[in-house]
Amino acid sequence: MKMVMTGNYASAYGAKVCRAEVISAYPITPQTSIVEKIATLVSSGEMKAQFVKVESEHSAMAALISASMTGARTYTATSSHGLLLMHELLIWAAGARTPIVMSNVCRANGPPWSVWADHHDAIAQRDTGWMQVFCEGNQEVLDSIIMAYKLGENPNIRLPTMINEDAFILSHTVEPVDVPEMEDVDDFLPPYNPRFKLDVDEPYGFGSLVMPEMYMEFRFKINEAMEAARQGWRDVEKDFEKKFGRNHGGMVEFYQCEDADAVLIMAGSIASTAKDVVDKLRSEGKKVGLARIRIFRPFPVEEIRKLAGMTNILAMCDHSYTFGHWGPMAQEVRGALYDLADKPLLKNYIVGLGGKDMTPEVIEKIYLKTLALKDGLDADIEWIGVKGHGGW
Amino acid sequence: MAKFTIPEEEYMNPGHVGCLGCGACNAMRYTLKALGPKTIMSIPACCWAVMPGPFPAKCLEVPLINTAFEVTGASISGIKAALDAKGITDVTVVGFAGDGGTADIGIQALSGMVERGTDVIYIMYDNEAYMNTGIQRSSSTPIGAWTTTTPVGNTKDWKKQPKKNMMDIMVAHKIPYAATCSIGYPEDMIKKLRKAKEIRGPKFIQVFAPCPTGWRMLPENTIEVCRLAIDTAAQPLYEVENGVYTISRKPKELKPIKDYMAIQGRFRHLPVEEIEAIQKTVNWEWNRLLKLEEFTKGLVEQ
Numbered sequence: 001m002k003m004v005m006t007g008n009y010a011s012a013y014g015a016k017v018c019r020a021e022v023i024s025a026y027p028i029t030p031q032t033s034i035v036e037k038i039a040t041l042v043s044s045g046e047m048k049a050q051f052v053k054v055e056s057e058h059s060a061m062a063a064l065i066s067a068s069m070t071g072a073r074t075y076t077a078t079s080s081h082g083l084l085l086m087h088e089l090l091i092w093a094a095g096a097r098t099p100i101v102m103s104n105v106c107r108a109n110g111p112p113w114s115v116w117a118d119h120h121d122a123i124a125q126r127d128t129g130w131m132q133v134f135c136e137g138n139q140e141v142l143d144s145i146i147m148a149y150k151l152g153e154n155p156n157i158r159l160p161t162m163i164n165e166d167a168f169i170l171s172h173t174v175e176p177v178d179v180p181e182m183e184d185v186d187d188f189l190p191p192y193n194p195r196f197k198l199d200v201d202e203p204y205g206f207g208s209l210v211m212p213e214m215y216m217e218f219r220f221k222i223n224e225a226m227e228a229a230r231q232g233w234r235d236v237e238k239d240f241e242k243k244f245g246r247n248h249g250g251m252v253e254f255y256q257c258e259d260a261d262a263v264l265i266m267a268g269s270i271a272s273t274a275k276d277v278v279d280k281l282r283s284e285g286k287k288v289g290l291a292r293i294r295i296f297r298p299f300p301v302e303e304i305r306k307l308a309g310m311t312n313i314l315a316m317c318d319h320s321y322t323f324g325h326w327g328p329m330a331q332e333v334r335g336a337l338y339d340l341a342d343k344p345l346l347k348n349y350i351v352g353l354g355g356k357d358m359t360p361e362v363i364e365k366i367y368l369k370t371l372a373l374k375d376g377l378d379a380d381i382e383w384i385g386v387k388g389h390g391g392w
Numbered sequence: 393m394a395k396f397t398i399p400e401e402e403y404m405n406p407g408h409v410g411c412l413g414c415g416a417c418n419a420m421r422y423t424l425k426a427l428g429p430k431t432i433m434s435i436p437a438c439c440w441a442v443m444p445g446p447f448p449a450k451c452l453e454v455p456l457i458n459t460a461f462e463v464t465g466a467s468i469s470g471i472k473a474a475l476d477a478k479g480i481t482d483v484t485v486v487g488f489a490g491d492g493g494t495a496d497i498g499i500q501a502l503s504g505m506v507e508r509g510t511d512v513i514y515i516m517y518d519n520e521a522y523m524n525t526g527i528q529r530s531s532s533t534p535i536g537a538w539t540t541t542t543p544v545g546n547t548k549d550w551k552k553q554p555k556k557n558m559m560d561i562m563v564a565h566k567i568p569y570a571a572t573c574s575i576g577y578p579e580d581m582i583k584k585l586r587k588a589k590e591i592r593g594p595k596f597i598q599v600f601a602p603c604p605t606g607w608r609m610l611p612e613n614t615i616e617v618c619r620l621a622i623d624t625a626a627q628p629l630y631e632v633e634n635g636v637y638t639i640s641r642k643p644k645e646l647k648p649i650k651d652y653m654a655i656q657g658r659f660r661h662l663p664v665e666e667i668e669a670i671q672k673t674v675n676w677e678w679n680r681l682l683k684l685e686e687f688t689k690g691l692v693e694q
Contacts, residue, residue, distance in 0.1 A: 021474065021477035022470065022473045022477055024466075024469075050473035050476050052469050052470065052473045054504055055500060056500060056501075058501075059465070059500070059501050059504055062459060062466035062501065063466045063469045065467070065470065066457055066459065066467040066474070067477075069457050069471075071474060072473070072478065074474075092460055199455055200454065200455060203453055204450075204455060204456075205450040205452070205456040206457045207459070208441075208444060208445075208456075209442055209447065210446060211446050214447060
């Protein structure tokens, strides 16, 4: 059924249509309307779930790990500092191989306080063993939750997934969203029934001490699963499209990249604005394209390498940062391209931190700047729009 | 009436890797005897994270999940929620954590769990310091004790603060049932655990579980020190059911606290005047407990 809703409501409906059995969450701006909506759905009886209203995000994740180990499908949502507080348990969730799905409303980290969008909260969880999706729109938010359960619960994968939606730009902005019928989701996503769980009839132990001769083997298997998930995401989206008639572009969505003189790479909602800018510049005869990283973990190495055959100039617009090095996504893109004999030029822009507005005008300037790089790279990295440092 | 006996069934097999004379070992053994095989156990970082044996060994006959240090209350909340979602009602969910994991780093998750009215049993096995990491002070370490982070030394740096009273904190949460027990009194411990199993809502059990390694005493004195803890009121046995206090064991006359301290090396540096000061505190706490029992009994009659 088509409804008009925010990204946060799309998240809540995603959990509902997937029949999440245990919800555990703690409120944080701008995630709150997700848990409010779920509370409403549970209290009205529309959603049959246990909602554990915990005293912190740390406990939210801990409760879900144990609930998932008991065989329940689990969901939570958080943002920014809530996600950072969870960090220890994010590693635990992946280590315990619990296919939890979590919405993260991407918000800048303090200090100084900011409630507005950037990706640093999610990026800081890169090495936790979670699969990560960055969404461009609200339909993708909902659909990605369904895909994440389908793939994460696959016995060969068994990994948790973080669905990233940008603060306010998606979380509080309404768009038409097609909410699938629960019966159709049931066809696509069978009930979660793990082979091993906390069960008094089969009393296994989980997570016990391992000696050095066995620890690395556990980590190796997580990596194996993550590597398998790369093809897994491609396949699950194809299956999803067969069932529901839409896709969101695969691991990396290419927009007007084929013959481009320059391609910007982005993740999240700013890609949506950038597509309009690409259309405008194309209409003016400027051959530009956009590549949107949709799946960040596992990293879409092959897709990024494909870009090298499409253009000579790439620029990664990181919506986050690593102090003392290039932007995090730029590092990964650069790493993926390293082995190629014929590499495009790669520049890194740091953009839109703490909600600094990424208007079509700003993105157009970045495109024009990037096209001008055909004469050579002016700098490896440039922070866009910083007052006193070339701020526009 | 038949005399109460300890169940013969064993749900803890040989092969644990605890120290000689470990009180936490008996705490687990009696817990499982009392609660039976339909129990799911969550264990955070503590001695018992190691004691079941390294992977793939496991000396417990019940399903066991290891969790992070500070999350026991949240973990058992999650297990209970999942069982509720599945309609499973005949399984007892137990958190089994040390005193540091309970009174210090895990107190937030425990408080949340109790406040939410979660139908689980939280067991704090109290060996009065961070024993798994090598005898560092916790807020449950008693006043006067030596630990590796209260090393006495030239500056008389023994623990200067009194032991945190977790029972008071639990009672302040309006918890339906809280009890102290001791591995020195297994019948009492099993009775309390079985009672806890039948009560719906959160239950808190504090088990006195001596650590010969950390208390600097002989392993064969574990039970003796448990008995002295009761006889001196260093650690009284009592329960609080819906706010009503009942003292489980009342010595006719308290033995002096120095008798309890004398068989442990961790107090041996204490000068006489310190022991006298501690004796006064023990007397005060014991009298307070007697008054609480008397006062709350009156509340029931009303």
